[in-house]
Amino acid sequence: MHNASIVSIVDDDESVRLATASLIRSLGWCVKIYASAEAFLRSPEFEQTACVVCDIQMPGMTGLEMQAQLVASGNRLPIIFVTAFPSDAARRRANENGAYFFLHKPVDAAEFTRCLQSILGSEQTQ
Template sequence: MPSVPTIAVVDDDQAIREAMDDLIKNFGYQSRLFSCAEEFLDFEPRAEIDCMLVDVQMPGLTGLELLAELNRRGDGPPMIFVTSYDDERTRNAALNGGAFAFLRKPVDVSTLIGCLEAAFSQRP
């Protein structure tokens, strides 16, 4: 039996993390919550993360800097940005940097779930 996908939520807003946690669990997935990029980078069993939902603007490392660091390390799961900070330059930087998707808050639930399922299908 395949394991249930685990989604990391990296967002400095506790209310957003809790809302995403509820949404993820309602769709039958597991979640791990992180309040900043550094907290995620300190998380050792990153291989158990199947996909990430990441905010762009956070104190410390931004979402784009987290993406660059995971690319440098070569151990990042698919990353979906979910952000209210949506300008063309940021979107292009994220997608050109290897982000799986770039979604605007408030996110459409069916779009988000579709992106997650597509990301899971690309995992080895």
């Protein structure tokens, strides 16, 4: 596993969380999953997160609202947004606040892997 490189998945869809977590673990990274933005923001692993994979549309706080809260507090965590409902407005807002990638569901595993590797690096510890 990578040292202190937790990838946090924030998505209200359990099947998406589990499938994404499985892929990320297969690449050698530690994964934590959260059903909501609120749960992620109050988690003890928040400070150890190296990258966030986040849905845009969720009940309660949306992914974009979570990103805005992070930016307002001075935290610029790398975020990969994934959404089943892409829109130009959402993409623009995400990009304005520093999103690294904006992917459409279902996400292509190879493309997703390239995104993660560009953020976290491709070397894995054995």
